Amino acid sequence: MSEEQLQQELARHNNRFLQQQQICNVLIYFFNATETFSHVYKPTANQFIPQAVNLADAFKEFQNVVFVHYFCDSMKEKFLKYYAHIPHIYGIAFILDPRYRLANLEDCFNFYYLAFFGEFPMYDDNPIDPKTEYNEVSTLFYALFNEFRAQYSNAPPPPSRTSSSKGKSIFKSAFGNLMKKQKQLTSLNKVH
Structure with a gap:
């Protein structure tokens, strides 16, 4: 094998290695999300x-890579089928995590919708406004907080650690009240 043929073969192998590395770099995001x-x-x-x-960052970063966009586009389409709009419950859970809080949401x-949809986010011909999404989650969070505060602001202090059965009953009754409210709303909706 001549020097020139050896260089071409080496370049071809390096190119394949780079393509495989890029594919793995995309798939690692999906592996991490799936594992989580x-x-x-x-x-x-x-x-x-x-x-x-x-994931949005991975899609944005690798959407123009030749071999990666072949499978990346179908993965993105499938992901957005379920998560074009981030469910509000995930926003509230994010806010309640002390590592993140409301300020980061x-x-x-903004990053998520810009990475997936560009400067003017649209999905199925419907505009997506990150600010509106944020405001909706923020409003729901404060409503939840105010309901909790109203329910427990005049409550007696929590039981001591030695009396764990009382603590459990407080949580069971709060959950029970929530379930009763849900049943009442469901029955009202059936009447109307």
Whole structure:
């Protein structure tokens, strides 16, 4: 094999290696997200937005790479089928995580929608406004907080650690009240 043929063969192998490396760089984001959401014994809702932002970044970074965009486009389409709009519950879980809080949510929404949809976000001919999404989640969070504060502002102090059965009953009754409200709303909707 001549020197020139050897150089061409080396260049071809380097090109293949680079393509494989780029494919792996995209797939690692999906692996991390899948691994995070596969846990059944610990909460993962608070991790959705950070993982979604990472995925949006991966799609944006690799959308113009020749071999990667072949499968990346179908993965993006499938992901956006479910998450073109981030469900509000994930926003609230994100806010309640002390690592992130409300201040970071708007930046995450802006990045997510810009990375997936560009400067003028649209999905299925419907405009998506990150500011509106943020305001809706923020409003829901404050409504939830105010309801909690109203319910427990005059409540007696929490029980001591030695009396754990009382603590459990407080949480059970709060959950029970929530379930009763849900049943009442459901029955009212059936009447109308």
